[in-house]
Amino acid sequence: MRMRFNQLLCGPEWSHLSPIVKGKLPILVSAFYGDGMLTKVAAAKPVGAKLLVRLPRPAGAIPKLLPNDPRKLLSFAKKNPGVEIFVHPRIHAKIFASEGQALIGSANLSTTGFSGAHEASLLTKDAKTVAALRTEAEKFIKTAYPASILYLERLVQAIDAGKASVQPTPDAAAGAAVAFAGQVGNPPFESFVAWLAGQNSALAKEVHSRCSGKKHNVSGHAYSAYHGLSVLFRGDPTWARSLIGQNWQGGRVVTGLDRIRSFVSQNPGLIKNKRRGSWENSYLPTSLGGPAKRSGGAGIGLIKRMMVLLPEYLKSVHLI
Structure with a gap:
């Protein structure tokens, strides 16, 4: 028919x-x-x-x-x-x-x-x-x-x-690449901050203001968000590029939070181990798979903003 x-x-x-x-x-x-x-x-x-x-x-x-x-x-x-x-x-x-x-x-x-x-x-x-x-x-x-x-x-x-x-499924497909990205290492957090300082958008300026606090974890823990998201994005560059220019409060970004949650559940070492390239044992809210002792949801707003900005930065340094 x-x-x-x-x-x-x-x-x-x-x-x-x-x-x-x-x-x-x-x-x-x-x-x-x-x-x-x-x-x-x-x-x-x-x-x-x-x-x-x-x-x-x-x-x-x-x-x-x-x-x-x-x-x-x-x-x-x-x-x-x-x-x-x-x-x-x-x-x-x-x-x-x-x-x-x-x-x-x-x-x-x-x-x-x-x-x-x-x-x-x-x-x-x-x-x-x-x-x-x-x-x-x-x-x-x-x-x-x-x-x-x-x-x-x-x-x-x-x-x-x-x-x-x-065996790896579509939701875990990024996992193999994630391990590689973690081994190679992300660019220094300071290079991302410097990139933000050179951007003209209000969103970039807002995130930049949150990246200069003591130990880089002010207002949602920008440091750990930078490393955790960088590993995720480098493991799935096509998806990362699709977020460039999106509304940080829009549907694609909100849907992406589910991917972060799934990613964290499939890569528990990124939460349990304190090492560069992880979520720093910590500052990921429980709603995204973080430990219960750090509950409260702090950081989702920053993570959503960085989901739009970070892929653009990673593209500029040829990592996605």
């Missing part, structure tokens, strides 16, 4: 997926998933939802390398018993459909997939096209396997016992 699509999304965001998740009887088919996006799905409180992702057959042997992290899915499953979860070892499709609209394309159910960069998806509200995509999604569901809590716990136990591990 001929399908009709309303919009080509070059850089889909959560705002495009959210109405589908909140719609009637959503079906979410995605090879990979990320913790940040599962959290968003849970917050949307989908009714009658079905989720299909890539994991091994429940009745089969557990492979040494798992394509997704079952710990994240187990946590999601326990908190959202109303969502039917299915798995298939070879699923690669990405179809998201409710009764009112559907989305199909390259984006996985991850913060990386719906961050406004990298991906392309087609959105449709045409009734016949939506119905056709739902039918195809249901076909995938019928060939998949229900994922019980016991099954997911068995996968987690295999990881805990050292018998299985998780």
Whole structure:
């Protein structure tokens, strides 16, 4: 049949997926998933939802390398018993459909997939096209396997016992590059401050005023934010460049906070270890994965501002 699509999304965001998740009887088919996006799905409180992702057959042997992290899915499953979860070892499709609209394309159910960069998806509200995509999604569901809590716990136990591990997923893709960036080291914090001093924008002047306090941690701890964000951005330069010139209070930056949270959870050493190139054991708010003893949320405003400025600086010194 001929399908009709309303919009080509070059850089889909959560705002495009959210109405589908909140719609009637959503079906979410995605090879990979990320913790940040599962959290968003849970917050949307989908009714009658079905989720299909890539994991091994429940009745089969557990492979040494798992394509997704079952710990994240187990946590999601326990908190959202109303969502039917299915798995298939070879699923690669990405179809998201409710009764009112559907989305199909390259984006996985991850913060990386719906961050406004990298991906392309087609959105449709045409009734016949939506119905056709739902039918195809249901076909995938019928060939998949229900994922019980016991099954997911068995996968987690295999990881805990050292018998299985998780391969990098889209949300963790920056992780490998992150380690490299941390080893190479970021430019001195003072060079970033000097760059800020030479900029004419009000935003740059505001951040510059926060970078000259004692121990470089005044008003949101600019020093640790500089090093932590630099490692993250150097691990994902395409996304970093997409933030240049954005409104620091805008949707792309706000969505990026989910990526920071996911990044921190996947790279705990950047919080636990006091070393150059980290978040300095510390000054990251709990809402972004920081330690509870430093709660209060201080620093998010500065981090959002630096998410716009820092990529421009890193580009100027040829690091992204």
